[in-house]
Each structure stands twice: as C-alpha cells, then as structure tokens.
Amino acid sequence: MPSLSQSLALGYVIVLQVLYLSFGTGGGIIIDLVLAAFIAVPVTAPIWLIASAVSPRISEAVLPGRPIEYYMTYKHPANFKYRGKRKIPMATFCQTYLDGDVKMDGDTLAILEKRHDWASFRLTFGFIYFALFKLIPKVVKDLYFHDDGYIHPAHERLDLGILRGFLGPRMMYTSGLVRDTNQQESLEEPENNKLGVICEKIHLNPYDRVLSIGYGWEAFANYARRIFLHVPFTGLNQTGEYTNIPHIRGGYKKIVCTHLAEHKGPGNFMALHMGPCEYADFFQHIHGLLADNGIFFLEVSGANESWQYEDLVWRLLMAKYVCLDAVPYASLASLIQRLDSAGLRVNRMENVGRHYSETVRKWYGNFVRNREALVAMYGSKIYRTFEFFLAYMVIIFGQGSANTYQIVVTKNPSSVNRTESELEVEESYRDLCE
Structure with missing residues (x-):
C-alpha cells in the first residue's frame, strides 16, 4: 500500500499549489475549493x-x-503488445477477457x-478516469441522494436464474x-454447519419471534423448524425492503441478516450489495424492530483499512x-462505529473470510458445471463475467x-440486565470452539 510519507507528499503537493494560486489571486475559501478540485486530478493521477x-510485490511466493x-x-495476437515476460495490467486483461479477445x-x-506471473496491478488511465469521474461521483451522490432505481448497465437482462446457476436450489447467498x-x-454441508451455528449464537428457542433477512432465509426457517x-x-x-417490515409489539426477539442486498428493478437482483452509505439507516431501523432483550446476528463483508494495489484494482x-454499490466495503472499524451510533x-x-472463500469455490464449481445452460440463456460475455469474478473472489x-x-x-x-445472557453467549461460544 502507499506509505504514509507518499500520502503526505501527495497532500503537500496539492495544498502548496492551492495556497500559491489562492494567494496569487487573492481568493477566499470558495476559490481554494475550486482550485483544489481542478488541481487534484492532474496532480493525483x-x-x-x-x-x-513501481510498488513491489508484498508476497514472497x-x-x-x-x-x-x-x-x-x-484471438488477434498482432493487436497485443504483452508477450513473453512483459506483464499485462489486470485491468487491461479483464476488459480483453470479458470481450472475448483472449482465451485462458x-x-x-x-x-x-x-496471476502474479503474468499480470501487473498498476493502474491505467482508463481506471483512473473511471474512479475519478464515475465511481467517486456516484459514491458522493449516494451520500445525499440514493438512487434506488440504479441498475448496472451490464446486468439489465439478469434475473435470479444466474444466482441459481451457482448458489444451487437453496439460494443461500451467504458464507x-x-x-x-x-x-x-457438498455445498449443503457447510451451509448446514452455518445454520446450526446461527441457531446457537442467537440462542434460538421455540417462543422467539424471528425476523430473517437475506437470500436463503427460507432454508434457515426450515432448518430452525427441524429443532423447534x-x-x-x-x-x-x-x-432494500426493510422499510416494509411490520413492527410487532415488543419487537422481534431474534433478527438474522446474512446478506445486505437491495432490489433494483423488477426481476433483477442487482445490485447485490447494500453500500455502506445505507448502513446507518438500516441499523437504525433494526434497532426499532429488535426487542430490548433481543439478539441481532449480522453477516457482512468488509475491506481492510490497509491495502495493496491488487486490492484496489x-x-x-x-x-x-459487476456492482457499483459493492465496492466501497466498510472497514470493520467503521462498521462497528455505525452499529454503535444506532444504539446497538x-x-x-x-472473521469467517476463509470459510467464505471455500464457499465461493463451491459456487464457482457449480457455475462451471452449468456453463452450457448459462451461456445459452445469458450469452458468453455474461458467463465469462461471473466466471471471472467468482474465481477471483475465491482468491481475494x-x-x-x-x-x-x-x-x-x-x-x-x-x-x-445482560449478565446472565452474556454468560450464556460466552458458554455457547466456548462450546463452538471445542
């Protein structure tokens, strides 16, 4: 990742230029902000x-x-300059592969x-243009005006059939x-292990009123009803439908959310992830739905605050x-801060990231086995897109x-009084670890 000195140097370069031009023009804070906006792009890029x-690999493999x-x-060798030991930028390779101009x-x-044997993770001009003029404006806009109707243009044709292509009949989009x-x-075995752990962690009992959110909630309900x-x-x-959840007197004793997903259009499952911009409102709503002595189980993906260029790419x-809203993953620190701000x-x-990797590996296997049917229904480009990103998710x-x-x-x-319940949680956790 960029060092602190590199980040400070970048900041100093931008600030010094802004101050120099600001003093030269006699401008105030508005002029400073305008100058910063124009200077930041040509300096930062x-x-x-x-x-x-020039950043070296961190791995010593x-x-x-x-x-x-x-x-x-x-497909057309004469059109490509990356040969021999000259590594291709991952951004360039991805676009080329999805377009069908290269075959693995x-x-x-x-x-x-x-990938480190044949690809580099340097940024390209196309990537920087996308980040500065499409991604960042979309993220900033969502802070103030969230567009519930936005669908990634690559996925306007998609429906839940593509999910079934790798999730299987239970449709559990969770680790x-x-x-x-x-x-x-089989995929069902780790899924059953997960459902059993959820039941133990929330101390499920036959008198609980349970709210379950996320693809596969039916599988959780069926599993729980085998016990009670x-x-x-x-x-x-x-x-995305949480505002329609009916409030009940006394609140739900147990709320389980295994996937933060939003519905973006009829029959369309994209975007598959709720962005961190919506976390605060969602957690506030959960606080209102949860009983005072209830338990909320949340599963969510997060990013590291420290990163390397492969993570950014x-x-x-x-x-x-794939999904514009999926990118600004919240870090664990910011996620906990949002929960705390909501009174939770x-x-x-x-951290079950390694388990999620193995789960996605099984999804990838399902997807590859269903190749012919998926290509016939959605086309080869959509198939290559999901094949590529499922495979890369296993690694990431x-x-x-x-x-x-x-x-x-x-x-x-x-x-x-939480003394008794927290002792029960501690005892249950020790049992799970043994």
Whole structure:
C-alpha cells in the first residue's frame, strides 16, 4: 500500500499549489475549493500511475517465471503488445477477457492463482478516469441522494436464474462454515454447519419471534423448524425492503441478516450489495424492530483499512463490471462505529473470510458445471463475467484482501440486565470452539 510519507507528499503537493494560486489571486475559501478540485486530478493521477507501477510485490511466493503465452491465447495476437515476460495490467486483461479477445488456456481459477506471473496491478488511465469521474461521483451522490432505481448497465437482462446457476436450489447467498478443508464436502454441508451455528449464537428457542433477512432465509426457517417445529418466522430476501417490515409489539426477539442486498428493478437482483452509505439507516431501523432483550446476528463483508494495489484494482474491477454499490466495503472499524451510533452493542465478532472463500469455490464449481445452460440463456460475455469474478473472489477472500464478519449484536438499554445472557453467549461460544 502507499506509505504514509507518499500520502503526505501527495497532500503537500496539492495544498502548496492551492495556497500559491489562492494567494496569487487573492481568493477566499470558495476559490481554494475550486482550485483544489481542478488541481487534484492532474496532480493525483500521475502519482497514482507511477506509484502503482513501481510498488513491489508484498508476497514472497516464488513465481514459475513462464511467459504470458503459457497462460492464455490471444484471438488477434498482432493487436497485443504483452508477450513473453512483459506483464499485462489486470485491468487491461479483464476488459480483453470479458470481450472475448483472449482465451485462458486452462481453468480460470487455476490461472488466476498464478496471476502474479503474468499480470501487473498498476493502474491505467482508463481506471483512473473511471474512479475519478464515475465511481467517486456516484459514491458522493449516494451520500445525499440514493438512487434506488440504479441498475448496472451490464446486468439489465439478469434475473435470479444466474444466482441459481451457482448458489444451487437453496439460494443461500451467504458464507458456509467448512469443518474440514481436506474432505470433499457438498455445498449443503457447510451451509448446514452455518445454520446450526446461527441457531446457537442467537440462542434460538421455540417462543422467539424471528425476523430473517437475506437470500436463503427460507432454508434457515426450515432448518430452525427441524429443532423447534412452530417457531414463527418473518422473512425477506433483500434489505432494500426493510422499510416494509411490520413492527410487532415488543419487537422481534431474534433478527438474522446474512446478506445486505437491495432490489433494483423488477426481476433483477442487482445490485447485490447494500453500500455502506445505507448502513446507518438500516441499523437504525433494526434497532426499532429488535426487542430490548433481543439478539441481532449480522453477516457482512468488509475491506481492510490497509491495502495493496491488487486490492484496489479488484474493487475497481468489481465496480466497473459487476456492482457499483459493492465496492466501497466498510472497514470493520467503521462498521462497528455505525452499529454503535444506532444504539446497538457488539457482543461477539468473528472473521469467517476463509470459510467464505471455500464457499465461493463451491459456487464457482457449480457455475462451471452449468456453463452450457448459462451461456445459452445469458450469452458468453455474461458467463465469462461471473466466471471471472467468482474465481477471483475465491482468491481475494482467501488471502484476506476482503473479509466476511459474523457479528452478534444486542440493543444497549440500561433497563436490561445482560449478565446472565452474556454468560450464556460466552458458554455457547466456548462450546463452538471445542
């Protein structure tokens, strides 16, 4: 990642130029802001380009050292300048691959695992243009005017069929919990492990009124009713519908949210992620729905505050080709701060990113097995897009560039004595670890 000295140097360059021009023109704060807006782009862009090109790899893994032609075949070789040991920027490769101008010679996931042998993670002019003039304005706009009707243009044709292509019949868009990576488990086994852990973490009992949010809530309801036959459930697939959840007297004793998702248009599942800009309102609403002595189980993906250029490139690729709202993942610190601001108290947090990586690996296997049907229904470009990003998600979450957190939360009223319940949580947690 850029060092503190690099970040400070960039800031000093911009500030000094703004001050010089401001004093020269006799302008005030408005002039300063206007000058900063015009100076920041031409100063920042080349610094980003140079820094991303010269930053060394952090990993010390030994690379095979094979030429780029070993991993891929160009459709029109004469049009490409990346040959031999000259590495192709990942942004350029992604666009070329999705357009069908290059073919990976082997399994996509296997080749991406060797990506440092043939790809670089320097930023390109196209990436910087996208970040400065499309992504950042969209994020800033969402802070004030969230566009619920926005659909990524690449996915206007999509429906839940593409989700079924990799999630399977249970449609659980959430991390499983893998007990043994040395055994070949079906997708349903880690899913069942996860559902059992949720029931234990929320101390489910037959008298609870449960609200379940996220794709696969039906599977959770069916699993819970195998333990307690008549547990009353209210469920919805997407958090974008949370304002329509009926309030009940006394509140829900247990709320489970395994996926922050929004509905963006009829029959369309994109964007698949609620952006951090909406977290505050969502958590405030959850606070109003939850009983004073209730438990809220939240699973959410988050980014690291420290990063390297591959992490940045990955997030920009996701924003450009898959889901604009999925990119500004909140860090764990900002996520907990939002929960705290909503009057919610974090009792337990676990990072299950490695489990999520193994879950996505199983999704990727399902997707590849359904290739013919998916290509026939959605076309080869849509298939390549999801194949590429599912494979890359296995890597990103596996190496810790992004994380998935399971957080057990309660309300924080002074009128509730939590000594007994927190001791039960501690005992349950020890049992899970044994």
